[in-house]
Amino acid sequence: MPGLSLASRLDGAIGGKTAAAFDRAFGVKTVGELLEHYPRRYARRGELTPISTLPLGEPVTIVAEVVSASERRMQNRRGSLLEVVISDGDGRLSLTFFNQPWRLKDLTPGRRGIFSGKVGEYRRQTQLTNPDYELFDDIAEARAEAEVSAKRPIPIYPATATVPSPLVQKTISLVLDSLGDIDDPLPADLRARRGLLPARAALEQIHRPENDDDIPPAVATLRMQEAFVLQTALLQQRQFVRALSATKRPAHPGGLLERFDRILPFELTPDQQSVGAQIQSDMVGDWPMNRLVQGEVGSGKTLVALRAMLQVAESGGQSALIAPTEVLAAQHLRSIARMLGPELAPELMPTLLTGQLPAAERRKAALRVASGQARIVVGTHALLSSTTTFADLGFV
Structure with missing residues (x-):
């Protein structure tokens, strides 16, 4: 099979x-x-988990030692209640089992194990109700196995x-x-250069490490696999994009971009000039631009985006700026209108289009967008709706 x-x-x-x-x-x-x-994370059979740090209401997995176990009949309903107390040597935690008296044979004082359940509280005492558990072998009964097991990390x-x-x-x-044979996403020469594991070995060592030294090589291999696959997918996507054609959007002497730069009350920073020049070049390329502009708050990312919008607008194209919230979209619109000033703003007619606009305002904004009158459109993800139509969308 x-x-x-x-x-x-x-x-x-x-x-x-x-x-x-x-x-x-x-x-x-x-x-x-x-x-x-x-x-x-990984736990060890020889260590105990601090019980005082367990979060109420959260599922936890801890290593602890049984202190006591007792069974009693329940007063308000039929059946029995098994109460077990476990400890980390400092704090204590109660385990309660309903109608499971046979667990007394396992949960004897001095036994250690892994206990899993949701942390609750009863009469100001933390407890796990009907938790899952796995007890470790008695060292006296299996000393040789215990010596090996004591060094084997327990995956949590x-x-x-x-x-x-x-x-x-x-x-x-x-x-x-x-699991049968699996394909290795990493080339053999890359694994050899980096000292990485085969894919199957990495999975074994991350999930079933024999000792602490097994874990770092597995983590390094799996991280490299993830990065390699991601980068390969991005390169494939880049090649796909470069097979597409794009409408060139050149800036013209004396056009909107030059007019905007002349009315700016400050000089562009070297970084703004460098990024702007790269975007300006991309917009006359043979394939669609796909750029991430990264910068600190106040570094001028919106200014860089607006200058690119103006370059698109010179050929009659439209730009869409998508913001994650209504409030942020409105802020962007005000900021763009203010930067354009009274001369350029009426010409470009920056327009807000969101799902929360009153019906009449939304219809008016949608008409300006569909006709191409609004060459800068700011909004939320409503701009991606099938009911939103652009006359000549050139830049998002």
Whole structure:
């Protein structure tokens, strides 16, 4: 029988009920997505988790020691209540199990293990109700195994109340046991130069490390894989964009851009001039421009964008500036109108178009945009709506 692949459906690998729980909790649907659910930290069998720092209402996974365990009949309903107290040597935490007296055989004082559940509070005492747990082997019974296990890190995963960390660990281990050969995204020469692991080995060592030294190489390999795949996808996207054609938007002597620069009450900074020149060159290229302008608050990003809008407007083209909120869109419009001044603003007619405008104002703004009268349009994601029509959109 062929092994699982990274593209295999999760419900075919671990069963529909468990797969549905993982989908609801983490949105994972394939074996590859499950194996990308990496541990957030590692615990050790010899260490105890500080109980005083546990957050109320949050799912946790801790390493602790059993202090006491007792069973009693419940007063208000039928059945029994098993109360277990665990400790980190300083603080204490109660575990409560309903109608599960058989757990007394496991949870004997002195046993250590991993306990997972949602932190609650009852009578001012923190507790876990019906938690999942996995006890460590008794060293007296299995000294040789215990010496190995004591050095083996325990992966602690992002978890929920319904899918605790031990369940994630067991499920991932089950999938790894059934995983067949996988393609390595990194070229062999790159792995050799960087001292990185094969893809399969990286997954094994991140999820099932034998010791602390296994973890850093796995992390470094998986980080490089992620970066390499991302950069490859971006290069493919760049090649796709460069196969498209674009309308050239040149700036003309004495045009809108030169007129705007003349009325500026200050000189452009060297960085603004450099970025502006690059954008100006991009806008007469054979393919669409795709640029990220990055700068501190107040460094002039809006000014750089406005100068690019003016270059597009010289050929009658329109520009759309999309802001994440209504308030920010309105602020941008006021700022742009103020920078354009009384001479250029009426000519370019910067227009606000958002979903919250009154119906009459929205119709008027939409008409200016559709006719091309508004050559600078500022708005929210309403600008991406299928009901918004531009006459000649050249720059977003």
